[in-house]
Amino acid sequence: xxxxxxxxxxKPSxKPSxKSSPKPSSRxxxxxxxxxxxxxVVAAALFGYVSYRATAxxxxxxxSSASAVAGVTADPDEGVYPExxxxxxxxxxxxxxxxxxxxxVVLIEYADFKCGYCGKFARDxxxxxxxxxxxxxxxxxxxxxFPIFGAESEAAARASWAxxxxxxxxxxxxxxYAEGAKEKxxxxxxxxxxxxxxxxxxxxxxxxxxxxxxxxxxxxEDQEQGYGIGATSTPSFLINGRPIAGAQPARTFTQAIEQAxxxxxxxxxxxxxxxxxxxxxxxxxxxxDSAK
Numbered sequence: 001x002x003x004x005x006x007x008x009x010x011k012p013s014x015k016p017s018x019k020s021s022p023k024p025s026s027r028x029x030x031x032x033x034x035x036x037x038x039x040x041v042v043a044a045a046l047f048g049y050v051s052y053r054a055t056a057x058x059x060x061x062x063x064s065s066a067s068a069v070a071g072v073t074a075d076p077d078e079g080v081y082p083e084x085x086x087x088x089x090x091x092x093x094x095x096x097x098x099x100x101x102x103x104x105v106v107l108i109e110y111a112d113f114k115c116g117y118c119g120k121f122a123r124d125x126x127x128x129x130x131x132x133x134x135x136x137x138x139x140x141x142x143x144x145x146f147p148i149f150g151a152e153s154e155a156a157a158r159a160s161w162a163x164x165x166x167x168x169x170x171x172x173x174x175x176x177y178a179e180g181a182k183e184k185x186x187x188x189x190x191x192x193x194x195x196x197x198x199x200x201x202x203x204x205x206x207x208x209x210x211x212x213x214x215x216x217x218x219x220x221e222d223q224e225q226g227y228g229i230g231a232t233s234t235p236s237f238l239i240n241g242r243p244i245a246g247a248q249p250a251r252t253f254t255q256a257i258e259q260a261x262x263x264x265x266x267x268x269x270x271x272x273x274x275x276x277x278x279x280x281x282x283x284x285x286x287x288x289d290s291a292k
Contacts, residue, residue, distance in 0.1 A: 087108060108238040119177040161215045171199055
């Protein structure tokens with residue numbers, strides 16, 4: 001069973017009490033966490049613990065219960081939460097998604113453009129998943145902006161959304177996660193340069209959209225969802241309701257996707273039965289880590 005890979009967790013100031021999760025940015029901190037049902041409360045607790053364990057020292061030992069969520073077991077139903085599976089939007093018009101809306105497996109990624117481990121996943125793992133599973137219709141990837149490293153994270157998240165409005169989100173994503181890109185920062189001029197690199201056709205519109213209320217609302221919605229399910233670090237993933245925290249080895253994602261695909265043959269897509277009704281059967285990086 002794979003061990004947890006490093007993730008990054010923000011350390012807000014003032015430091016939250018042991019009973020609280022790290023607070024969202026100023027645009028979301030006044031809003032209540034989302035609640036998706038009793039099962040998600042349990043999943044959120046596990047997801048949060050895995051996020052913590054993923055940043056723990058390597059000498060913490062391999063017997064950690066973090067593997068209950070960070071790893072994938074031989075049982076395809078173990079660690080799968082129906083309420084989390086329902087978070088897949090499956091909107092054919094979603095400009096921040098890749099793959100068929102009716103794909104049997106949906107991978108939701110909560111990530112920050114300043115997160116080095118998110119970049120590692122984007123460069124080293126995601127392209128192979130796209131080639132192997134998205135291209136043949138098995139997998140859909142849905143992006144969730146989860147900025148946790150301050151103002152530049154928020155600005156990059158909005159800029160990615162703005163690029164998406166002109167059909168260039170994934171090109172912007174590729175440029176922003178290129179080797180050495182985050183070290184250049186995400187100031188306004190840099191974001192505009194990334195948009196140019198991504199082929200965004202109307203840069204004036206891009207700037208207006210990135211600074212607009214619609215971008216702020218979209219990022220806030222994604223961020224609230226992430227905090228609502230207990231994600232406290234980046235990258236965090238859901239694969240048909242199975243939480244996976246951190247830059248896990250490629251085999252972890254491959255196994256989770258294939259198990260989910262097999263399970264979906266009987267249950268239907270992402271927690272729906274074959275007739276389309278809800279099935280009753282139908283969870284990471286720190287500011288200092290981001291410098292790595």
